[in-house]
Amino acid sequence: MSCVALFTVSSFLCGLAPSLGVLVLFRILQGVGGGGLQPSEQAILNDTFSLEKRGMAFAVYGIAVVCGANHRPLARRLDHRQFFVALDFLYQRACRNHFAVAYVCTD
Numbered sequence: 740m741s742c743v744a745l746f747t748v749s750s751f752l753c754g755l756a757p758s759l760g761v762l763v764l765f766r767i768l769q770g771v772g773g774g775g776l777q778p779s780e781q782a783i784l785n786d787t788f789s790l791e792k793r794g795m796a797f798a799v800y801g802i803a804v805v806c807g808a809n810h811r812p813l814a815r816r817l818d819h820r821q822f823f824v825a826l827d828f829l830y831q832r833a834c835r836n837h838f839a840v841a842y843v844c845t846d
Contacts, residue, residue, distance in 0.1 A: 742775030
């Protein structure tokens with residue numbers, strides 16, 4: 740859990756960096772902390788889910804990682820209201836077409 744704390748603190752410090760050199764230092768610390776996140780997340784998924792559901796848990800985690808990285812450029816082009824309107828539209832579309840997991844869709 741120390742890697743989570745290191746990543747969080749260094750991310751906060753990146754936002755407060757007064758110069759480029761300090762920002763690079765904090766980004767390096769962020770990378771060191773972030774490097775330990777993936778094994779920790781996989782260990783948590785491994786302990787949380789049964790053998791039958793473990794494959795699906797790793798698949799959903801992988802989709803979230805890939806989609807998060809791919810949607811960052813889209814999020815930069817939209818302001819926060821446009822982004823959440825688009826996200827709400829996709830969520831509603833997924834629930835109507837039964838693509839989402841049943842317990843996520845409440846309507």
